[in-house]
Amino acid sequence: MMKFSYFPGCTLKTRGAALDRCGRAAAEALGFALEELPEWQCCGAVYPNARDEIATRLSSVRALMAARDAGTELVTLCSACHHVIKRVNGDIRRDEDIRAKVNNYLKPEAPYAGEAEALHYLEVLRDRVGFDAVKQKVAAPLAGMKIGAYYGCLLLRPSKELAFDDPENPSVMEDLIRALGAEPVVYAMRNECCGGYVTIENPDYAKKQAQRIVDNAKALGAECLITACPLCMYNLRANTDGSLPVYYFTELLAKALGVDGEEAKQA
């Protein structure tokens, strides 16, 4: 069985529990194991843009090192964790100054030089499992559902660093939607920012951004949206008129695979 180290992140243990629960149940059904890192720390939710910040990069490095030492790739489900951890890994690989300072602080037995690979769960589905294999495991196809994939910012940009998908015309979630037997709705705002970061300090501004996305997806025929980000999820629900249901992509995945994730919740 394929094995991965798994970094759930702060929100998946609490408000975003459905993203985690369904993701684990689906992994089991698809035949890969997510082994939660024994001692992970919150990634900080925001990539430290300032090049002179070292402390804010350490939790990502610790997680990456643990995955390296376990000999596995490091998988995340949350867009923000994925964004932060993958970019910090890139910093360690490319930026000698950051690498030296981080190693000087952590003093690991084996210095960390970016050996681990950070993957988003969607990349595992696409590149390790394959959508054909996903399709074969679908027990309850989502026939007739018109689903808009909402990518937002963090999964895609900057594409040079994240190398996740085409930043202007992504397809991984549309391919997933097809594999689940539903119909993807391509709409213009799927890779535009929902304004999630300003929801605390400027909710009116966040509302404006989020509503534009919902309106555009509806106009193109979407009946619901899927996302991989708990902050987008909140923003698209709480800061809009609520006219489009929003789900985590793992919720629909688990549903189509016939595993609703309830067992995982009790475990």
Next chain:
Amino acid sequence: MIDMMEQITRIAGVNPRKCMRCGKCSGACPAYDEMEYHPHQFVSMVENGRIDELMRSKGIYTCLSCFACVERCPRSVEPAKLIEAVRCAVERQQGMDRLRPEAVPGLLNPDLPQQAITSAFRKYRK
């Protein structure tokens, strides 16, 4: 002592002099109307050392950190990093945090994800 402009470019780790003023960053920016200095202007003001004005601008808080400008820039200027660097320069001053822990309980609601609070602290407090 190194001047403010030098500090900003060091924090950001990018070089505003590479900018060719094509405006693609501003064209892509979802916060364009909310920033009194649009991304391409912001870059040029850093280049010209107009850091004080930028430090007083509300755009350092209305930039959404969406990286659309970074994605679009053909010259790898990465405007978002310059904006973040100016915000850092403001918040790293004594007593200049944008968000204080005492204010947090009043901002919470039962549905708000932890990520919203964590990210606000990362952005608004140094």
